[in-house]
Amino acid sequence: MRFDLIDLKLYCDVVDAGAITAGAQRSALALAAASTRIRKMEDTLGAALLTRSRQGVTPTPAGRMLLKHARTILAQGALLREDLGAYAGGVSGEVRLLANTNALTEFLPEALSQFLAAHPHVSVDLEERLSDEIVGLIAEGVGDIGIVAGTVEMGALQTYPFRTDRFVVVTTAGHDLAKTGRVAFADVLAWDFVGLDRASSLQRFLAGKAAREGKPLKLRVQLRSFDAVCRLVECGVGVGVVPQTTARRAAKTMALGIVDLTDDWALRDLTIVIRSLDELRPYARELVESLRA
Template identity: 80%
Template sequence: MRFDLVDLRLFCEVVDAGSITAGAERCALALAAASTRIRAMEQSLGAPLLTRSRQGVAPTPAGRTLLKHARAMLDQGARLREDLGAYAGGASGEVRLLANTNALTEFLPEALGLFLADHPHVSVDLEERLSDEIVGLVAEGVADIGIVAGTVDVGALATYPFRSDRFVVVTAKDHPLTAQARVSFAQLLDYDLVGLDRAASLQRFLAGKAAREGRSLRLRVQLRSFDAVCRMVECGVGVGVVPQTTAARAAKTMALCVVELTDDWALRELTIVVRAAEELRPYARELVDSLRT
């Protein structure tokens, strides 16, 4: 039974993504090459590692055992690279960071820019996820650091405050909602909406909130950034839900009105989560310290 580090990383990415195709993309492998590697691993072991269905793939009991050891070995390999980096012309390392939409778009660009400028040999693998997904992945050791909404249950993870923000509604100047100072999310479901791409964690969150109301989002168009959402709202396509920081910035240059969102979840206390500070690799610990300041 011979598995190399490429095999182990591929298997972890496939399980995390729930798809061989997505796992192959994350590892920069062709789908055929990734499928061949997975089959070779199963043949070498003599047992299936994945169950395959129309919904994707999931680990078998043997696969879950491999996953546990693969993550430990990859983590140890990363620690080895960091420890030996000082002897190879400068310390180097990689930190895997997961963040929700709000943190990713509004606060991390500047914060990460400062950190990376001070650490030219460190790279950050940044991925957007829903807050509850982030908690689970950090707890499992898939990621070093997560940034989540303060309302999510973080279990036994260590937490540190990050930033505060609030979601608000942006409308065109002549929209009926401009007559109201405050509005609930349920009221928005009566209007056309401008939203983010379906893969965005915030968009999935809002779709879930609408489903709890027994409704669906009347999405006219979906875009890749909050700034693009504000521009389309200005043109009268619909209303949008964006962070207050985005709305305040956009209102300086666009003809927009900002309406307060009354739902409790609209207030976003963003929190940094890690398994335990003492378990973090040196650069991950330094990144946490940098984000906190």
């Protein structure tokens, strides 16, 4: 049985993404090449590794066993690169960081820039995910460090406070909602929305909340940043849900109304989650300490 590291990484990426296409993108492989590699792995093993359906792929019992060992092998490979990197004069450490939309867009750019400037031989693999997904992936050892909303159940993971923010509704300055000051998310669903790309963790979260209210989230346009959302809201395209820090910054240069959401989930106590500080590689531990500071 011969699986190389590219095979193992591809397989983990496919399982994490829940689709061969998305897994191939994460591994920087063409879809045809990725499909061929997965098929050859199954032929070599003599058993199916993935159950395929219209909803995506899930690992079979054999696939779950391979996943467990593949992650161990890849983690050891990362440790080997880290230990030898200093001798080679290149990147001597890599940290995989998973974060929700709020943390990724509002707080991590500054925090990471300071850390990376102080550690020129360390790289950070940053990925956006939903908070509950992050907790599961950190528990499974897929990521080193996660930053999640404090409202999710974190089980036995070690946690540290990170930042506090809240989501608000942004509108045009003269909008009816702007006159209320406070509103429930369910009452905002009557208006058209300007939002982030449907693949973003926040947009998926809001769509789920709208579904629980039995109402559609009427997205007129999807963009790549909160600042872009604010610009189109100012132009009267729709209303948006953004972090309060973003809204206050944008309101300095744009004619916006800012309306507090009364829902409990709108207040975001962002939390750092890890499996164990002792299990982290040195640079990952240093990043945790840097984020806490």
